[in-house]
Amino acid sequence: MTPYEVKGKVDYSRLLEQFGVQPVTPDLLARIRKPHRLLRTGYFFAHRDFDKILDYYDEHGTFAVVSGRGPSEHMHLAHLLLYMFNLYLQQEFNAYVFVPFSDDEKFFFKDQLELGDVRRYSVENALDMIALGFDPSKTEFFFDTAHMNPKMYSMAVEMSRKVNFSTVRAVYGFAPETNIGLLFYPALQAMHILYPEVERSLPVVVPIAIDQDPHVRVSRDVAAKMGLFKPATLESKFMKGLSGEAKMSASEQETSIFTTDKPEAAAVKVMNAFTGGRATVEEQKVLGGIPEVCPVYEYQHLFFFDDAKSEKLYKDCTGGKILCGECKGNLARYVKSFLAEHQKRREEARHKLDMFIMKH
């Protein structure tokens, strides 16, 4: 597994050990007045130094969240889930949220993309975030190629001297054919992640899917070399794709629900989803379904339900009381209604975009 590829089944407890990250424990959650469902249910299951962020919060009543977006496509629901969590951090902890759009990285990484493409997706993705309800006085967007300025560039320049080829080769698996843009990108990422500390003196937490941990480790090394607070992380599992694969991927159009999908089309994707059902109705009524492997359960659980509803569905499924057709029909309705409402808000967001762009 590299930051650029996640395939197959994922053993999360092994990752915990392999990456040397801390588990999110009941003790940690007890320090939070209203822990988010994604924390309580173990979706964010690991962290680095988030306890130190809470220490800072206890004293200062705020911290910074950095949550970058690689704009190679429209956002899908797993992406949106992350920004829903960021919004919670902003609202619950009075957090400043910085969103760098690494259009440059996506351009370096995908030969078929032109700068016009990644810039267009930056705007489209930003609309999804604004639609969620971020507070423009505490949220800043920065599109690398569209907004680069001396302050941000100089920060990347300073950080790039702290990272050498050996390191990026080891962390990212770069090869001789790798273009020099991609080789430089870890410096830009470190700049993104450390910007709130350098410019606003706020310690940073980076909520990420765990496959992005190596990125943050490079930035933590840079921070240490510069005498800065090492950015903390909250690390999540992956949200399944509709075909049941480990991680919803924007490159697999048919198994991801995009925020811009027509609601009816998204409903069709749901109805075609893989489920945790059994071979026959009879078998399922006796043995029950398997929600652990089921994206249809997961979407409802993570995205649409509170604890009580989620627990009820789990019991009904494992008890054989609800069958997959009905369950998919429910999710399809939730998705349709969510998308209709979200798409209205994201169009309204177009005229608000400028309020969120970093002012030099």
Place this chain on the structure above:
Amino acid sequence: MTPYEVKGKVDYSRLLEQFGVQPVTPDLLARIRKPHRLLRTGYFFAHRDFDKILDYYDEHGTFAVVSGRGPSEHMHLAHLLLYMFNLYLQQEFNAYVFVPFSDDEKFFFKDQLELGDVRRYSVENALDMIALGFDPSKTEFFFDTAHMNPKMYSMAVEMSRKVNFSTVRAVYGFAPETNIGLLFYPALQAMHILYPEVERSLPVVVPIAIDQDPHVRVSRDVAAKMGLFKPATLESKFMKGLSGEAKMSASEQETSIFTTDKPEAAAVKVMNAFTGGRATVEEQKVLGGIPEVCPVYEYQHLFFFDDAKSEKLYKDCTGGKILCGECKGNLARYVKSFLAEHQKRREEARHKLDMFIMKH
């Protein structure tokens, strides 16, 4: 020899062959109304595609010159000589002159430099250029870390996708320990060199010392991949240091004359110079001196003399008519008087700097 190191004696005819560049021939010079002394005397002895630049000039009456400066120190006379030549190109060919200051590269390359240092030297070096008399309506300066903007950064991003690690490793001799800033720099250099063509549709010639040829070759490859005119070059020999070494180097303070040296101190450096003299006065009167190895001859020849004076000194030296003490005394006077005048002009240049900075 790499772009970062020139030591020992240099065999220029071997370099011509090794780099695959064209010699500056009498036929080429015959196309120029008033060839500069540095062209006529063989200091600029090689080129790539400069004939094509002359073709363009014949039709359009202009072209672009890109002449970057790595601001790690004050400028010395060999640096200044290059910009005197650039000024000639501007005046003789109505050329647009673009001067990118690669403060970032110097920062990547020299661990002991801070950003504040390279930015200060950028300004100091710019003053030297302005003092020479460049026309602000046809000259643009760009300091990488102080002036980076979306247009220039995006250009570098586009170009970085055309260059991979193998190439920069082969051309620059980069190692695993090389920081990722330096790995990325060739993309910035390509952006610098190709900017006049991309933004002003002007073909570019880059006057350089021949050790910088690999830099330009990378940019030529990028240009070819982007369907642009491949930047031409005019390639010079090195100006000797005062100790007689092949290339005056700013890192050897005592053997270089800096534009900011106190005139008296510069005169002392001249009086301590290595010369092409013989072991004894008697021997020299019989055998004559050896101007070919003598920096004291070279400075007068390249910097202060016209053809007639230069020829006379050559004859007087090889004929044993002038001895090294007298000759050094002459050069010391020229240097003192030049520096006094230049330093006055470069102080006057301070309030003109803003006229030369790229406006977005």
